[in-house]
Amino acid sequence: MNLRRLGSRSLIHIILIVNTVLVLYPMFMMGLSAFKSTREIFSNPFGLPNTWSLENFAKVWAQTNFPLYFRNSVLVTGGSISIILVLGVMAAYGLARYKFRGNEFLYLFFLSGLMLPLRLAVIPLFVQLRDMGLTNSHLGLMFIYGAQGLPAAVFILTGFLKALPAEIEDAARIDGASEFRILWSIMLPLIRPALVIVAIYNLVPIWNDFFFPLVFIQSENLKTLPLGLTVFMGQYSTDWAVLFAGLTLAAVPVIIIYVIMSKQFIAGLTAGAVK
Amino acid sequence: MGIQRQTTNKESSRFTLPYRSRRILWLATLLVPPLLFFLTFVVYPMVTALIYSLYEWEGIGRVGFAGLENFRKLLFDQPFQGWTLNAFWHNVIVFVTLMIVQNGVALLLALLLGNDPWGTRFYQVVFFLPVTLALVLVGFQWRLFLNPLIGIVNRFFDVVGLEALSQPWLGQASTALFALIIVNAWRWVGFPTIVFLAAIRSIPYEYFEAARLDGANEWHVARHVTWPLIAPAVTIIVILTFIGSFNWFDLPYVMAGVDGPPGRATDVLGLYFYRTAFGEVSGGIQDFGRGSALAVLMFLFILLVSTFWTRILRSREVELS
Missing domain, CATH: 1.20.5 (Single alpha-helices involved in coiled-coils or other helix-helix interfaces)
Structure with missing residues (x-):
């Protein structure tokens, strides 16, 4: 036995x-x-x-556009997540803490976005962004990612905000706090864990996204890391030492952050699939 | 009654109307910007995709109304029909293989980790690691590893005496798609593992204990206690794998190429859609009408099948009180 x-x-x-x-x-x-x-x-x-x-790392850093791609990725990812958090909090707060006609409908309307794979609408998006002058720009990418991330953010944040007791709010109101002040100084600090989940839920897919930059970005100096890697892999196709150094450089920052925050990463990325 | 009501109305309007309008203004400030944003960048493009698919396009310029002509071409006219079916069939293979290889391994790993062996936390973090890496990065990494002459995969088979396995994996039609699927499974396996594990952990310990007291062995426990009780997690993973398989793009693009080489052996709907919409490498033609029609078909297919499956799979789920 x-x-x-x-x-x-x-x-x-x-x-x-x-x-x-x-x-x-x-x-x-x-x-x-x-x-x-x-x-x-x-x-x-x-x-x-x-x-x-x-030597290989030095070569990648000094002779290729790697630092530029890296900076672009940081910019686009940061901008997109800011959009998602700001708009997500606004929508979720309005839906979770106020009763009004059409509330439930509006909530489900936002959630319908969870079912829509935005990349299948890339042709109209392309025409639309071209007409708005937003193709080949970081702002265009940020808007797409922002829109893509909004439904999940509304879903996660509304859940958290609904769970907060009404007494906190009422007490603040009696003390004469404005609605904005209640949101900013009382509610936001309380939902910080949810904000982290939303940020990480979006961070990895946006940082890693290849499809939208491939369609929308043509200028070399605007390319993000995944798109830049394809340029780089083509340029140095026979210089394997440099290729491996580039791939390693692209992976290491992600791995380091992941190892430090593995708990939040695992929870954030599986949010939605794990109850 | 009437008078009374009037006075209350007057009173309430005197005191609460400013409050009410302030409240409406505040709510509008909160809700209108996200709503406008959502309408502009999600709803409008999705609806327009449907409209675009009904028009004839010359490249990226709209010419005239075409009805369902684009759909007919994709489904019934050569060469489009052949391309559509070929890509679709590959997506089916991708889905089925991932269900067996990726999710099967994930289930095994989750069952093992469910026993809480020593080092569980470490294993979890390691298995999930590739999920955080870009598919583009993983694809290039494995393209180098799978290089027929100097990649470490074939070098490894040579060293351990399995020369027969030393194949140009990505270069021949018989193995290219399979190699891509295995790399995809390598990148993703940690995800279903974590989801299954979370489901296993949510099962009350008494259930296992009761089964073991009744003399059930490990296989019986897994089959008759764990498996039915993790059904909701299985549903989610089946649906996510299905959606992922039919949206497959990054990995075949990076490891094989936009034309699905060799000879369309790795072509999938994602690549086919991209080529139709934005042109082939070798200066191919682009057609926004046919591209939109393809997108609409893919969307409807994914939506219908996943709704249908969710229904079926949900029906076998057991509620844990």
Whole structure:
């Protein structure tokens, strides 16, 4: 009995460890190759590099548009999430804390956006943004991401705001606080965890998005990281050391933030799929 | 009665109208901007997509009303019909394979982690890691790894004596789609794992204990206790995998190419839609009408199938009180 138990317990760990290796080894190989020369990647693919040189990284940073792509991604992602948070809070607060005719309808109207995959409307979006002069611009991308993220933000934030007791608000009102002040100084601090969930829920998909920049951005100096990577991979297609260094540079910031905030990332990204 | 009512009305208007209008103004300030934004960038484009699909286009210029002509071409005229069916069939393969490989592995991992073995937290963080990385990044990484001559995948098979597995995975029609699916599973597997695990953890411990006391072995517990009780999570994962499979774009674009090489063996609806709307690499023609029609068809298909499935799958769910 005990022996069988021990056997099954080791089997569990063997499977889990095998999967850990399957996940981490490719990441490790990518990082390792970034320290080798292209010649060494071919001659000695699995071993440690002869000398640990940062030359490839320096080359990526100094000779390619990598820093520019990176900055663009930060800008677009930050701007989009700001739009989502501001508009999301406004809509959710109005819907969650005030009774008025059509409230329920408006809420469901926003939620209908959860069902609509915006990329299938990319043709009309293209025409529309072109007419508004917003193609090939960061603002255009931010608007698309903002619109795409709004339904989920309304859903998550309304849920949180509805759960807050009315007494807090009433007490503040009796003390003469304005409606804006109640929202800003009382409600917002209370829903901070929900704001973090909304931010992370959107952060990763927007940071990683490839489709909309591919359609909307033509200028090299406006490209975001995923789109820039395609340029970069084409330019250095034979220089594998540089390619691996570029991929590693693109992955490391995400991995670091993920490891620090893994709990919030896992909760945020599976929000909606996990009750 | 009448008089009384009048006075109250007068009174209330004297005292609450300013309050009421202030309230309406405040509510409008809160609700109108997000609503306008939503209408402009979600609702309007979605509705227009439908209208666009009913028109004939020359490239990106609208010519005249075409009725359902664009739809007819896509579904019944060659060569479009062949392309549509070919891409659609690949999406079906992607979905079915991901259900077995990706979600099957995820379920196994979740069941194992559900026992709370030592290091669970570590495993969770590791398995979820690739989910945070861009598909573009993962795609390029694996394209280098899968290079037939110098990629580490084939080098690895050579080293361990499995030369037969040393294949030009992305270069031949028989394996290219399969290789893409495996890379996709590698990137995504942590997601269903976490969702299944959360569902398993929400099952009260007494249920397992009762089953074990009745002499059920681990397989029976998994089959007759865990599986029915995680049905809601399974529903969500089936639907999300379905939607994801039929919107598949980044990975085939980056690893294979926009034309679905070799010879359309990796073509899927996402690539086909992109090519129809925005042109092929080799200066192909673009057609906003046919592109919009394709988008409408994809949308209707995804919506109908996922609604239908949600119904069916929900019916086998058990409520946990």
